[in-house]
Amino acid sequence: MTLERFESEYLIIGSGIAGLNLALQMAESGKVNVISKTNLDETNTNYAQGGIATVTTESDSFESHINDTLMAGADLCHKDAVEVMVSEGPDRINDLIDWGVNFSRSKESSDYELAREGGHSVSRIFHVKDFTGAEIQKVLLERANEHPNIQLFEDYYAIDLITDHHVLGNLQAAFNICFGAYVFSKNDRKVHVFRSGYTILATGGGSRVFQYSTNPETSTGDGVAMAYRAGVRIANMEFVQFHPTALYEPGHRLFLISEALRGYGGIIKNLDGEAFVKKYDSRGELAPRDIVSRAIDSEMKKRREDHVWLDMTHLDHNKVRQRFPKIYEYCLKEINVDISKDPIPVVPAAHYLCGGIMTSLNGQTSMQNLFACGETAHTGVHGANRLASNSLLEALVFSYRISEKLKTKLKRNFDDVLIPEWDETGVLNMDEWFLIKHNLKQIQSLMWNYVGIVRSKQTLERAFRRIKLIYEETENYYQRTKISSELLELRNMAAIAYMIILSALRRNESRGCHYMKDYPESMDRFLKDTII
Ligand code: FAD
Numbered sequence: 001m002t003l004e005r006f007e008s009e010y011l012i013i014g015s016g017i018a019g020l021n022l023a024l025q026m027a028e029s030g031k032v033n034v035i036s037k038t039n040l041d042e043t044n045t046n047y048a049q050g051g052i053a054t055v056t057t058e059s060d061s062f063e064s065h066i067n068d069t070l071m072a073g074a075d076l077c078h079k080d081a082v083e084v085m086v087s088e089g090p091d092r093i094n095d096l097i098d099w100g101v102n103f104s105r106s107k108e109s110s111d112y113e114l115a116r117e118g119g120h121s122v123s124r125i126f127h128v129k130d131f132t133g134a135e136i137q138k139v140l141l142e143r144a145n146e147h148p149n150i151q152l153f154e155d156y157y158a159i160d161l162i163t164d165h166h167v168l169g170n171l172q173a174a175f176n177i178c179f180g181a182y183v184f185s186k187n188d189r190k191v192h193v194f195r196s197g198y199t200i201l202a203t204g205g206g207s208r209v210f211q212y213s214t215n216p217e218t219s220t221g222d223g224v225a226m227a228y229r230a231g232v233r234i235a236n237m238e239f240v241q242f243h244p245t246a247l248y249e250p251g252h253r254l255f256l257i258s259e260a261l262r263g264y265g266g267i268i269k270n271l272d273g274e275a276f277v278k279k280y281d282s283r284g285e286l287a288p289r290d291i292v293s294r295a296i297d298s299e300m301k302k303r304r305e306d307h308v309w310l311d312m313t314h315l316d317h318n319k320v321r322q323r324f325p326k327i328y329e330y331c332l333k334e335i336n337v338d339i340s341k342d343p344i345p346v347v348p349a350a351h352y353l354c355g356g357i358m359t360s361l362n363g364q365t366s367m368q369n370l371f372a373c374g375e376t377a378h379t380g381v382h383g384a385n386r387l388a389s390n391s392l393l394e395a396l397v398f399s400y401r402i403s404e405k406l407k408t409k410l411k412r413n414f415d416d417v418l419i420p421e422w423d424e425t426g427v428l429n430m431d432e433w434f435l436i437k438h439n440l441k442q443i444q445s446l447m448w449n450y451v452g453i454v455r456s457k458q459t460l461e462r463a464f465r466r467i468k469l470i471y472e473e474t475e476n477y478y479q480r481t482k483i484s485s486e487l488l489e490l491r492n493m494a495a496i497a498y499m500i501i502l503s504a505l506r507r508n509e510s511r512g513c514h515y516m517k518d519y520p521e522s523m524d525r526f527l528k529d530t531i532i
Pocket residue numbers: 013014015016017018019035036037038039040042043044045046047048049050051052053132133156157158159202203204205214215216218222223256351352373374375376388389390391392393395
């Protein structure tokens with residue numbers, strides 16, 4: 001039986017801010033297929049709270065935003081990429097405003113109300129109260145839905161990129177080109193060919209590889225894993241950012257308590273009610289995230305406590321409720337905490353992948369016709385630690401730059417290349433859900449306990465030995481088994497965990513989010529990216 005094939009000039013894998021912004025920018029230039037492995041709005045973007053950093057006021061400057069970004073990145077940012085991101089930021093915010101994103105304005109002056117977060121020397125963060133991401137996701141999706149050249153595919157799971165390796169029999173030589181992707185449809189449970197002139201990975205992050213994470217379940221690093229299997233260059237996977245304040249709620253997904261609460265005056269306290277972050281860094285609550293997360297981790301371990309408090313109770317109660325309505329509602333409903341009157345129990349949790357698929361300033365990867373943007377990409381802007389609210393900005397700026405690049409390129413869809421159908425000969429429908437679940441839990445707990453906020457050579461080596469076994473076992477199981485989304489996710493998470501540990505083992509120093517107990521200092525000889 002011949003399966004349905006899908007063809008387009010542009011295939012975008014991912015429907016978050018990076019994928020949808022790019023789709024909207026490209027829609028006048030050709031047919032765009034956008035696929036999402038679950039609901040189109042189940043993205044990291046949708047959960048973003050704090051906002052988007054950009055320079056728009058006279059009291060601020062590009063230089064200041066660049067310096068703050070470089071400082072948070074602990075000498076590993078690519079300065080050219082940071083300059084591009086910061087200087088093109090205001091235009092990209094204007095695109096969102098033109099499309100209808102309703103950023104919060106101050107009641108007094110009707111100017112945009114700019115927030116402050118850790119590591120920023122001034123207030124420069126555009127936000128929609130405390131649900132910035134949901135508003136952006138909604139506006140972008142509505143527009144993409146309306147455009148006749150954009151086709152959106154929900155519940156379509158990209159398995160692997162189609163490369164020379166798959167079509168070599170039909171080509172004269174190997175060219176290191178991407179021709180699209182093999183995609184598993186959860187609707188008909190078949191694997192389809194998505195052929196495309198240009199393929200763009202906008203698959204988001206991978207922080208669900210850790211037991212405790214602020215990310216939705218979809219955040220399993222699929223783009224990085226697919227790129228890795230296709231031989232594409234990956235960088236800096238050791239730098240996983242832990243957010244200092246996720247709601248402590250045993251047994252639940254970790255709901256984020258935005259950094260904007262600390263920007264608004266919130267204070268972190270131990271269970272005796274003592275503020276302690278200033279003991280670790282004079283910038284206190286507004287120091288970069290890696291520092292605040294380590295301070296909390298250290299305090300919790302020293303005092304053998306399960307969480308700390310984030311205290312907003314000294315601030316105007318009404319204003320706190322109005323400024324953070326979603327967080328207020330969530331805490332009241334789920335744990336009966338009124339954030340304006342009670343301290344909030346919080347813990348650090350895995351939040352953001354600073355490394356990823358290496359790209360040029362135009363989003364080009366090391367494979368021809370393959371681009372990457374958003375959290376899955378490594379553009380160089382974050383270095384060893386991302387500055388708060390620079391992620392949505394990076395996704396917007398670099399997806400736009402890809403569109404500018406693609407518009408200068410030859411339009412094509414590779415209809416002259418014979419792409420074989422997905423081959424399932426010999427695979428069995430094994431009902432071994434328990435094995436998948438067990439391995440998944442093992443990876444998450446291994447990563448949290450051995451590869452977390454504080455690492456050591458010994459814990460990393462132990463983790464590496466175990467992950468290698470799981471990785472090999474999963475690959476072997478994958479080769480013999482009929483595709484399911486659970487299996488694909490496990491396979492990708494094993495690959496991501498493997499890359500994070502491998503990269504961490506290569507960096508015998510502490511820098512940004514990578515902290516090694518046995519190498520507590522930064523060293524000049526490690527002033528370079530870790531490339532796989
Ligand atoms: P995402 O928005 O995560 O979208 C990924 C898309 O890829 C999804 O559609 C998914 O279905 C699809 N996908 C993945 N794998 C596959 C596959 N195999 N096949 C098909 N589709 C696939 N950053 C800020 O700058 N400011 C903030 O205030 C902020 N707050 C945050 C709060 C939370 C709780 C979290 C989790 C993150 C926050 N971040 C914030 C980070 C930021 O939200 C993300 O980095 C950003 O949204 C990533 O956008 P993206 O388009 O790259 O990916």
